Amino acid sequence: MIQERARPEIEEPIGILGYGVEGTSTCRYLLDRGFTDITVFDRKQPSDLDARVRYAGTDGSGDYLGGLADMRTVFRSAGVRPDLPALAEFVRRGGTLTSQTGLAFALAGRERIIGVTGTVGKGTCCSLLHEMLREAEIPARLGGNIGVPALDLASALAPGEKLILELSSFQLSTLAESPALAAVLRTTTEHLDWHPTRDEYWLHKANLVRHQAPGDLLAYCADAEGSAWMAGKSPARKTAYGADAEVRIDDKEVRWTRLRFAIPLAATRLKGRFNLENIAAAGILALESGAEPRHVVAAAMAFKGLEHRLEFVRERNGVAFYNDSYATRPEAAIGAVQALGGAPLGLILGGSEKHADFAELASVIAGSGHVRAIALIGQTADRLEAELAAAGVKDISGVRTLRRCADLEEAVAFLLAQVPKGAIALSPACASFGLFENYKERGKAFKKLVTGL
Numbered sequence: 001m002i003q004e005r006a007r008p009e010i011e012e013p014i015g016i017l018g019y020g021v022e023g024t025s026t027c028r029y030l031l032d033r034g035f036t037d038i039t040v041f042d043r044k045q046p047s048d049l050d051a052r053v054r055y056a057g058t059d060g061s062g063d064y065l066g067g068l069a070d071m072r073t074v075f076r077s078a079g080v081r082p083d084l085p086a087l088a089e090f091v092r093r094g095g096t097l098t099s100q101t102g103l104a105f106a107l108a109g110r111e112r113i114i115g116v117t118g119t120v121g122k123g124t125c126c127s128l129l130h131e132m133l134r135e136a137e138i139p140a141r142l143g144g145n146i147g148v149p150a151l152d153l154a155s156a157l158a159p160g161e162k163l164i165l166e167l168s169s170f171q172l173s174t175l176a177e178s179p180a181l182a183a184v185l186r187t188t189t190e191h192l193d194w195h196p197t198r199d200e201y202w203l204h205k206a207n208l209v210r211h212q213a214p215g216d217l218l219a220y221c222a223d224a225e226g227s228a229w230m231a232g233k234s235p236a237r238k239t240a241y242g243a244d245a246e247v248r249i250d251d252k253e254v255r256w257t258r259l260r261f262a263i264p265l266a267a268t269r270l271k272g273r274f275n276l277e278n279i280a281a282a283g284i285l286a287l288e289s290g291a292e293p294r295h296v297v298a299a300a301m302a303f304k305g306l307e308h309r310l311e312f313v314r315e316r317n318g319v320a321f322y323n324d325s326y327a328t329r330p331e332a333a334i335g336a337v338q339a340l341g342g343a344p345l346g347l348i349l350g351g352s353e354k355h356a357d358f359a360e361l362a363s364v365i366a367g368s369g370h371v372r373a374i375a376l377i378g379q380t381a382d383r384l385e386a387e388l389a390a391a392g393v394k395d396i397s398g399v400r401t402l403r404r405c406a407d408l409e410e411a412v413a414f415l416l417a418q419v420p421k422g423a424i425a426l427s428p429a430c431a432s433f434g435l436f437e438n439y440k441e442r443g444k445a446f447k448k449l450v451t452g453l
Contacts, residue, residue, distance in 0.1 A: 018077025118185025187226030272339030325443030344422030351430030
């Protein structure tokens, strides 16, 4: 596995590999600091490229990396595979590989960074942690994979401020430095359209903790195999949370047994056991950062949740509508099904293909009598329908019904006819591409449709 240099000296000429959100941020940072010999390598020529920056272009074969060997420093953007032959050759010949995340670590210092990764819950955990530190009057900024690029924040960090970073496997793929405080949330499988195997996905994520020191701290989910495996790669002190862990979680509360305080789920504005895991991870990091239990409790109770994460939209004629568009993986949809237990539930599933395993989701639905109707949309509808049938979920009139729907409008109309009382949730277990630009646009479309009923 290719690894970037920790805290590198930036030498020109500089290559920026990938010109999305991170690449644009990196380019802006370099230009603002007087670097002039910068080349962007991307399959598509950016329409908004600064006139001071060159675009590498492609040769007749479509190769856009031909000039990479002429660079001294290359910034790999998160979405670019680190095992590209041209990139491997660049490193072999002595070139300096780094990334937006790596430079953010160099600027802020690992001691001031709190890093969070996992398959589910990253955005909610990071936002909860930010609120807990705010409650304790501990200055911190929040960014990375959620919101503002890490480099934008690290370059403007005030003395004494901490930097909370949500980090994906893409951002961690080549990272050579780990934060002093880190959390590995529930980790299963994800992005198998990019990672060839689950093992590689875990391996890349483990860079968050691999380079920690013995005096550092890692919070991790003891109930998930992937999280426990990654925790084993860290030499840091560890605090586990889970059903039988030091920070104990059941369906009703999270309890700090040693500190003797608890946060009941019913006392918060959140739903689902999975959110108790988010509270636990955020609380462990906040307490280690200097917050007190009262700050952790107050922030958890006041936190409203994030948009598109099991977000309550409205109630109409006895039916509650929930926008869970951010549930782009089966584990997140499972959490929604379990969180909305009790009342009859209509569920919208499906989207674009990421080769996720739907078997567990289908099994959970098969065992959940409150799921009364399922609308299937998007590219994955065929595979979802087959997996549900294999689990024993059949189209039984009056008990449980399934329908293939062309769009959200048809899906909502179908579910309203099947679930006159209860809840209807968009929790698709899949990405949105094909029908929508991203999960945010999908969620907004659902909310607009529901509020207009």
